[in-house]
Amino acid sequence: MPSTPAAKKPVAVVSDSACALPPDAARNAGIFIASMEVTIDGSTFADGPNGSVGDFYQLLRKSVTQPTTSAPKPAAWLNVFSQAAEQGDSIFCATLSASLSASYDSARVAAELAVTELPGVNITVFDTKSAAGSQALIVLAAAQAAESGTSLTDTESRAREVAGRTRLVAYLDTLEYIWRGGRVPRAAVWVSQLLNIKPVMELSPKRIGVVARPRTRKGAFNRLLLEMRRDVGSRRAHINVTHADAEDEARALSERIGKEFNCAELFTTPFHPFMGAHTGPGLVGAAYWAE
Numbered sequence: 001m002p003s004t005p006a007a008k009k010p011v012a013v014v015s016d017s018a019c020a021l022p023p024d025a026a027r028n029a030g031i032f033i034a035s036m037e038v039t040i041d042g043s044t045f046a047d048g049p050n051g052s053v054g055d056f057y058q059l060l061r062k063s064v065t066q067p068t069t070s071a072p073k074p075a076a077w078l079n080v081f082s083q084a085a086e087q088g089d090s091i092f093c094a095t096l097s098a099s100l101s102a103s104y105d106s107a108r109v110a111a112e113l114a115v116t117e118l119p120g121v122n123i124t125v126f127d128t129k130s131a132a133g134s135q136a137l138i139v140l141a142a143a144q145a146a147e148s149g150t151s152l153t154d155t156e157s158r159a160r161e162v163a164g165r166t167r168l169v170a171y172l173d174t175l176e177y178i179w180r181g182g183r184v185p186r187a188a189v190w191v192s193q194l195l196n197i198k199p200v201m202e203l204s205p206k207r208i209g210v211v212a213r214p215r216t217r218k219g220a221f222n223r224l225l226l227e228m229r230r231d232v233g234s235r236r237a238h239i240n241v242t243h244a245d246a247e248d249e250a251r252a253l254s255e256r257i258g259k260e261f262n263c264a265e266l267f268t269t270p271f272h273p274f275m276g277a278h279t280g281p282g283l284v285g286a287a288y289w290a291e
Contacts (some may be wrong), residue, residue, distance in 0.1 A: 002173050008089050011096070012030070012084035012085070013146050015031060015044075017036045017092075017272055018047075018132060019131070020135075021274065022270075036103070036272075037069065037274075038068075053103060059280060088146040093123060095125065097127060097129045098127045129163060137289060165289035166288070167203075167225050168204065168246070170200070170284060171199065172282065200223050200224060207277045211227065225260070237291070241269075243268070244270070247270075
């Protein structure tokens with residue numbers, strides 16, 4: 001006797017690989033991922049859970065050219081939407097910030113194509129206005145809401161609420177890679193190298209920019225914790241530690257956070273190549289929001 005198909009959820013959640021969720025985390029949360037692509041020294045490979053960080057950061061250190069990155073094309077999004085439609089009656093798609101990538105626009109095009117290709121499946125495409133660790137927290141919150149059986153509208157409301165509270169603070173080893181991408185002037189790189197500055201940066205819906213300019217990684221580490229103390233205090237916090245080929249430092253940060261803060265959620269994600277191509281190796285940061 002054939003088995004009865006599993007009942008669909010009201011909502012399936014989709015994102016792009018910029019959210020940098022490890023394969024098991026995405027799978028366990030029921031999140032479908034569309035992969036970005038990264039090209040370095042003539043070789044192109046898929047980013048995300050089905051790709052691999054592999055030796056990307058070693059290649060990046062040796063390369064004299066800036067890697068190029070590309071968002072999922074509409075056809076790739078549509079393929080992921082088709083997979084998600086097997087699990088959900090509707091789809092909530094949360095993308096990397098539209099100010100940083102074409103991922104949002106590409107997903108919108110795919111959603112328009114899905115009107116014909118996936119009739120009856122409602123799709124909401126949501127700009128998280130964030131990236132990496134922050135995006136991961138927003139996507140996970142949406143997935144948790146969807147798992148509880150909420151509607152598409154309520155899933156979006158939950159994602160919007162968490163997006164409005166989430167902040168990512170990280171420190172870089174160098175501004176070299178951001179300069180290669182055209183985001184800072186060359187003079188800023190020279191000054192940071194001359195003074196051995198380890199810039200502490202913020203990415204949030206309200207601000208993208210430099211928070212502080214300490215001269216050591218220890219100073220940057222401590223400034224990151226100071227920012228968290230100011231924002232979180234004693235409230236229950238959801239925290240994602242993230243790093244670009246700086247696993248030991250990220251582990252130390254996670255341990256310190258676990259001892260100092262009231263963590264409702266604490267996990268670590270590596271920067272996938274799509275994001276690491278723009279920041280370079282050595283980044284350590286934390287994305288967080290407090291209840």
